[in-house]
Amino acid sequence: MKGPPIKVNRAETAIRVSGLDFAYTSEPVLKGIGFELEQGAIGLLGPNGSGKTTLLRCLLGHVPLKVGQVEVLGHDMARTARAARAGLGWMPETGGIIPGMSGVGLVAYLGELSGMPARDAMQRAHEVLHYVGLADERYRPCEKYSQGMKQRLKLAQTLVHDPSWIFLDEPTSGLDPRGRVSILELIRDLAWNKNVGVILSTHLLADVEAVCNEIVVLRKGELLARQNLDGVARQPRQIFEVEGFGDTEGFLAGLAALGAEVTRDQRLLLVTLDMAQVAGEAGADGAWDAAAGVNAILTVAEAQDYALRRLRRRPVSLADEFYEMVEA
Amino acid sequence: MPVYDRGYTHWERSDGRALPAWLVIARRGIIEPLKKRWLLVLVLAAWVPAIVKGGIIYFKLKAGDMVDLLGGGWTSIEPEGFLNYLDKQHFFVFVIMAVVGAGLVATDRRDNGLSLYFSRPLDVKGYVAGKTAILFFFYALVTLVPAVALCVFAYLVAPEAAGMELLLLTPLRLLVFCLLTGTSMALVLLAFSSMGQRSIFVMVWWAVMVMGTKTLASIAEALGRGSLRVLDFMAQYDNAGTVLFGAARSIEVSRGVSFLVIVAWTVLAAWVLRRRIRPVEVVS
Numbered sequence: 001m002k003g004p005p006i007k008v009n010r011a012e013t014a015i016r017v018s019g020l021d022f023a024y025t026s027e028p029v030l031k032g033i034g035f036e037l038e039q040g041a042i043g044l045l046g047p048n049g050s051g052k053t054t055l056l057r058c059l060l061g062h063v064p065l066k067v068g069q070v071e072v073l074g075h076d077m078a079r080t081a082r083a084a085r086a087g088l089g090w091m092p093e094t095g096g097i098i099p100g101m102s103g104v105g106l107v108a109y110l111g112e113l114s115g116m117p118a119r120d121a122m123q124r125a126h127e128v129l130h131y132v133g134l135a136d137e138r139y140r141p142c143e144k145y146s147q148g149m150k151q152r153l154k155l156a157q158t159l160v161h162d163p164s165w166i167f168l169d170e171p172t173s174g175l176d177p178r179g180r181v182s183i184l185e186l187i188r189d190l191a192w193n194k195n196v197g198v199i200l201s202t203h204l205l206a207d208v209e210a211v212c213n214e215i216v217v218l219r220k221g222e223l224l225a226r227q228n229l230d231g232v233a234r235q236p237r238q239i240f241e242v243e244g245f246g247d248t249e250g251f252l253a254g255l256a257a258l259g260a261e262v263t264r265d266q267r268l269l270l271v272t273l274d275m276a277q278v279a280g281e282a283g284a285d286g287a288w289d290a291a292a293g294v295n296a297i298l299t300v301a302e303a304q305d306y307a308l309r310r311l312r313r314r315p316v317s318l319a320d321e322f323y324e325m326v327e328a
Numbered sequence: 329m330p331v332y333d334r335g336y337t338h339w340e341r342s343d344g345r346a347l348p349a350w351l352v353i354a355r356r357g358i359i360e361p362l363k364k365r366w367l368l369v370l371v372l373a374a375w376v377p378a379i380v381k382g383g384i385i386y387f388k389l390k391a392g393d394m395v396d397l398l399g400g401g402w403t404s405i406e407p408e409g410f411l412n413y414l415d416k417q418h419f420f421v422f423v424i425m426a427v428v429g430a431g432l433v434a435t436d437r438r439d440n441g442l443s444l445y446f447s448r449p450l451d452v453k454g455y456v457a458g459k460t461a462i463l464f465f466f467y468a469l470v471t472l473v474p475a476v477a478l479c480v481f482a483y484l485v486a487p488e489a490a491g492m493e494l495l496l497l498t499p500l501r502l503l504v505f506c507l508l509t510g511t512s513m514a515l516v517l518l519a520f521s522s523m524g525q526r527s528i529f530v531m532v533w534w535a536v537m538v539m540g541t542k543t544l545a546s547i548a549e550a551l552g553r554g555s556l557r558v559l560d561f562m563a564q565y566d567n568a569g570t571v572l573f574g575a576a577r578s579i580e581v582s583r584g585v586s587f588l589v590i591v592a593w594t595v596l597a598a599w600v601l602r603r604r605i606r607p608v609e610v611v612s
Binding site for chain 1: 335338342344347451
């Protein structure tokens with residue numbers, strides 16, 4: 001109950017989780033989770049019920065931690081979660097608005113609860129509401145905001161006390177496409193330009209692709225994968241979309257000789273090439289040159305007298321990676 | 329730099345002093361209801377008995393002991409008379425605490441506000457302390473404040489008034505009594521509020537607690553079972569308070585029992601609050 005003379009330790013920004021088990025009842029929700037995150041933009045992915053929101057709650061110290069260790073900003077969340085929360089921002093998926101207050105009143109109020117002097121909190125409230133694009137609406141009662149405005153307001157309250165990390169649970173939920181793009185731009189700006197760590201929990205893979213440089217994938221409470229998104233384009237097995245006519249059997253035989261796997265998708269042939277076999281070595285940045293794969297397929301097509309109508313490397317999407325991981 | 333020129337910047341802490349979180353909650357919870365005109369009218373109405381009592385004390389000067397015929401402790405400026413005054417405020421206490429307090433936790437639970445509060449450097453104790461302080465403020469506004477004002481007024485107008493008693497001892501008794509009673513009642517109401525998500529249901533439960541138990545106890549008393557007055561929630565506070573004000577017990581229940589009943593209700597309320605107020609709803 002003592003006042004919070006809490007100062008955020010900006011020198012220690014890491015999140016460390018080890019051996020974390022958690023259950024609300026007898027059914028385990030998180031099982032042996034362990035990872036270490038440096039400040040950046042992290043996408044938290046997983047099917048429904050995989051434990052994403054529970055993991056965020058553990059990182060916030062919202063639930064009692066009994067097995068395993070969670071350390072955030074240098075604080076053990078089982079013991080000193082209150083102090084750590086001065087440096088964390090939380091944007092819940094549902095609710096998160098206190099009716100009866102104006103936008104600026106709500107944000108300033110939550111700033112004060114985070115340990116800010118009243119004057120600082122009010123000034124910051126104006127600033128962050130301006131930043132999220134609610135400057136003109138800040139004096140309206142927040143329960144009368146549209147869904148998009150509510151999401152922006154929730155983002156503003158997340159930022160008011162200048163946290164080192166913000167945890168966003170489905171931040172684009174219920175937004176129209178334009179609103180979604182603009183809120184993702186804000187989140188991306190925070191993560192990439194403003195030195196704010198972001199953990200983005202969402203079902204929308206495109207949101208993660210737009211914002212994050214790293215993903216953590218959960219499935220049934222277990223950590224399935226942790227991957228740098230730059231690495232996705234560096235996968236040696238890449239897919240090419242081919243459409244044409246002529247001696248299809250001969251063309252397929254030629255591709256088989258290249259070591260390619262071919263599947264059909266309506267009129268398209270999806271040709272999976274092992275780029276290490278076709279191109280030899282990746283470039284200096286680790287990315288494979290698509291031209292090597294295209295040339296190899298062109299050569300086979302020419303040899304088999306197969307006329308090509310379309311040939312391109314299928315963009316490697318996070319969705320492919322994600323579903324591959326989850327379904328594996 | 330003007331606000332409209334700034335993008336996102338990091339916060340530069342000023343020299344200002346941050347208030348404790350519970351005080352921030354209390355301040356906001358007190359100011360917001362006071363913006364409502366009807367609540368101010370209600371508070372003013374709650375002051376009417378004090379004004380009446382003050383008038384009676386004044387007219388006792390003019391009309392002498394005739395005014396004593398009014399009875400009911402209206403003319404008394406002894407400590408017991410002030411306890412009597414507080415007893416008459418029960419209705420206003422009931423109403424004002426219901427309208428201010430019913431939604432204090434229920435609304436936060438309904439709107440997922442608890443997870444917002446507890447994502448800040450705030451613990452359950454701080455949250456409950458803030459909400460309790462809101463209720464205590466409004467409780468004191470219709471009990472302690474007018475009663476102390478009456479003490480001062482009585483000292484100024486009553487010829488037989490003793491300064492030591494009216495300016496120090498009685499206000500001190502009132503303060504201790506209201507502090508304990510107000511806090512205990514606030515915790516009980518908050519416990520009700522934490523058990524629902526709609527204010528109207530909390531009000532109904534509060535009405536049952538205050539009016540329902542009183543009616544039940546009155547029926548039991550009419551049937552000759554005076555000891556069942558122990559069921560009357562509000563009466564226990566006055567009965568236990570008679571010790572503090574040096575008065576005879578007000579109901580057919582020993583003051584020790586009344587005190588134990590109050591402690592039991594308060595502990596039960598604290599236990600409920602501990603179980604119900606948390607950032608995450610667990611549905612098993």
